[in-house]
Amino acid sequence: MKKNLLLSIGMLFMNFVFGQNADELNTQSKELLNNRDYEKALPILRKSAELGNAEAQYNLGYFLQNGVGITKNEKEAFEWYKKSSENGFNDGHYAMMMAYGNGIGVEFDGEKAFEYALKCANNNDATCMWNIVNCYKQGLGVPKNTNKMLEWATKLSLLENPDNLNLSGNITSTRLSLAYMYRDGYNLEKDYYKSYIWFLIYNEFKKDFSIIQQNQIIEEVKVAESKINKKQLNTVKEDAEKIFGRKLMNFDNLHKADF
Template sequence: MKNLLVLTSLIFLISCGSTTQEHTANTKNSNSETVYIYDQETNKKLKQAEDFINNDQYDKAFPILSELAKQGNPIAQNDIGVGYQYGFNGITDEKKAIEWYTLSANQNYAPALHNLGLLEFNKAKNDSDYKKALDYFLKAEKQNHYESISTIGIFYKNGIIFPKNLNKSIEKFKIAAEHGNASGQFNLAQAYYYGEGVQQDFKKALEWYEKSSEQNYEAATIQLAKLYFSGKGTPRNINKSIELLKPIAESGNATAQYNLSIAYRENNDNKNYSLWKNIYESNPKED
C-alpha cells in the first residue's frame, strides 16, 4: 500500500499510481459528527493550544496539551500522540504516540481510534495486521469519522480483508467526500479519473480534485495541475498548472518539482525548466 511515483503518457508525475492511488491521513481534530463538550476553561485551553499549533508554535502548545492530557482529556491525549508521532514537540517517539493514542481511544475518541488504525495500516504485512487496523477504523466509523470511512473504502477498493467491491468503495468515498473530507474527495476524484467503480469522467474528477485542493490537500492539487496540463476535463492551461504546482514545489514536494519542470518546458521556459529539473534531481534518491 505504499504510494508510488509513476509516469503518465504525458511524462507528468502523479502523486500515486492507479493501484495505490488512495489516500488516508492522521486526524488531529474530531473530523466527525460527534460533539465533545467540556467546561469553559478546558475549551479555552484547547483553543489556545490549537491557535499555537496553527502558528507553528508547538513549544507553547505542548505544555497546555500535556496538562490537559494528564487530566484525562481525550482530545489533548490524541494531540500529544500526534505530537510524538511527528515531532511537533521536538521529539519523535512512536511508542509514546501509541501510548497517548491508546489512552484517548480507550475513551472512544474517534480521531485516536483512526490514528491507531493508521499506524497499523501503514506497517501491515499480512491480513492479521490489516484486520487490526480495520477494527479501529470500524469503531471510528460508528461515530461518523469521515477519514476512517474513506479509509474503509480503500479496504473495499483493494480487496483487503473484505472481498474486492468497487461499488462499496465508491459508497464510502462519497460519504466522506460529501461531508467535506479531503481524503475522501481525493479518493473519489481518483476513481473518476481512472474509471474505477464509476464511469470515467474527467470533469467530475476535476470537480472533486478542486474541492480537496481547496483544503490544501497536496496530492489533489498535483492531480488538478495534471488535468490542466493535459486538458482533460478542462481547457488546457499550462500557466494554471504552473500556478498550482509552484507553491507545493517550493515547499519541497519532489513530485510537484518534477511536474513543474515539465510544465515550464512545455511553456518553452528553458531557464525555469532547468532550475526545477536540477532541484528535483538534487533530492535524495529512494532505494
C-alpha cells in the same frame, strides 16, 4: 518494599492517565508517539480510542495495520478505522477507502471503497477527489459517468494548491487534463475556448511540472491560442477568473517556464 513502591507509582500513573477524558488522552498519546515512546503511548492511545476519540481510533488502526510498537493485526485495524469513520474523522474515511480498495483487513469491495472515497471527497480531500474522478472515468466501484467525472474534476481543479507537492500536483494535473479533454473532445463536445481557459488555470501552478514538461505544454498553449478568435482572446482571462473564483496571478508568464 521496592516492589510495593513501584506498584504504587504504577497505580498512580494509571489513575492519572485513565482519569482524563478521551481528548486529553489523545493529546498525551500523540506527544509520546512523537518521541517514539510506544510502550507508554499505545495503552493511552487505546484508552482514548475506546472512549470514542475519532483521531485516536484512526491512529490505533494505523499502528495495528503496520505493526508499529504493537503486534500487527489488519482485521482489528479495520474495525478501528470503521469506528473512526463512523465518528466523522476524514482520515478514517480515507483508511476505509484504502482498506476496501486493497483488501486490507477485509475482502476487496470496489463499491464500498467508492462509498468511503465519496465521504472523504465531500470534505474537499484532494486525494479522495482525485480517486473519485478516476472512478467515474474508468467505472471503478461505480458506473462510468462523464458528467460526474467532469463535476468532480472541476471541484478538484478549483481547490487552492497546498504546500504538499503530491496534493498540489494532483490539482494542477487535473486542470491540465480538463484542458486536454475539451481540446480533444474526450467523451464530450470539443470546445477550444474552454480548453484554453483551463490551460490558463493550469498555468497558475505549472511549477508542479518539470521544466521540460512546462515547455512542451507552452507549445500546446500556443496552438490553443490559434484556435480561438481575437474577441475570445480579449475576454478569456476574465472568463477564466470567473470560473477559477480568484485572480490569475501568473497570466503574464503564460509563455514562460516557472522555476
